[in-house]
Amino acid sequence: MTASLLDAAQDLLEEGGIDSITVRSVATHAGVAPMGVYSRFGNKDGLLEALFVEGFDRLQAAIASASGPDALARLRSGCMAYRDFALANPHLYELMFRQMLELELSAESLERAEQTFGHLVSRVSDAMAAGLLARSDDVDVAQQVWNAIHGGVSLELAGVTFSSDPERTFGAMLDAMLVGLR
Amino acid sequence: MTASLLDAAQDLLEEGGIDSITVRSVATHAGVAPMGVYSRFGNKDGLLEALFVEGFDRLQAAIASASGPDALARLRSGCMAYRDFALANPHLYELMFRQMLELELSAESLERAEQTFGHLVSRVSDAMAAGLLARSDDVDVAQQVWNAIHGGVSLELAGVTFSSDPERTFGAMLDAMLVGLR
């Protein structure tokens, strides 16, 4: 039941964006009465929070699956996977970062999101250990990288791209960043 | 009348965020009946679009006012001014980029936003002309810079900063970016 509600919400999200997720639409799509959302998730925000967590888990898996010949290549590959995930799940990505602004999320949910960031920190740390990035605070550098890739993805999803080849521009930004951090 | 409605909307936006902007609340705050919003702006989206345009105009002014001893310093200073603007007007900044996703804006409104980007392109172009950045497509490079600073600002506004000193981290990201583009 709780899974079917989540599935229904994801379907509606993919199909019609955030606004098409309403308590009634999700419940109907899952073949349940609206009250089902409240008994399972407390309220609509609880349902959105579950989507938030699932989104970060999937994002983390996408980053983790990236590979490469050396630590810096794996970092770069993970960042490209980050972009691929966002472009493949635009509405989910939007929801994940909008909820961060609007909802006050539970400690557990925030930790799930931080775990994803932790993966990025590890990759940065590995690259530093391999001498491929200048040694400094790995969390700080990971934050800088995340800033850049999140911005690139956000503007691309918003349709604000003045580049003819967004993927190439994204890669070029990433390379400039990594060169500057070397 | 149309100015007082805009002022009322800005007041409510600053005070309570995007959700506190409702047709009724804005009209009441401006001492007008709800219908006034429709006669002046067509509908609520028209009002939000007016806020969007005004936001980009103010952002452009903030970037333009930045100065420095050379072209690269002026570019960097403009980026820092970009961050200052966003932190000083968090809800307005959120609205500006959310509307880009949700509303389909008029051609004129989009052009106003593009003018702001044009200022950034000019600063990049100047830095290239002065030999302080590697010569390449200025629009493409400006996009990369915008990606990075928008991401940094967005995550900071969302409260997703694992750095102890966000301003320093933002500056470090910017420097890494500019070094990589040299």
Add this chain to the structure above:
DNA sequence: GGCTCCTATATAACGCTGTTCTATAAGTAT
């Protein structure tokens, strides 16, 4: 000046939203 027409504003209503309340059905333990 008085009358007509047009425009703009106010009021009420419609359909939608999230949420809550009440009553009914189902399932379990004794």
Add this chain to the structure above:
DNA sequence: ATACTTATAGAACAGCGTTATATAGGAGCC
């Protein structure tokens, strides 16, 4: 088999954006 707890269904409430209707005000003309 009965009693009690739990979950579900349905209606109802306040708020939202929007629309339709009715009323007031001002401009143009005789």
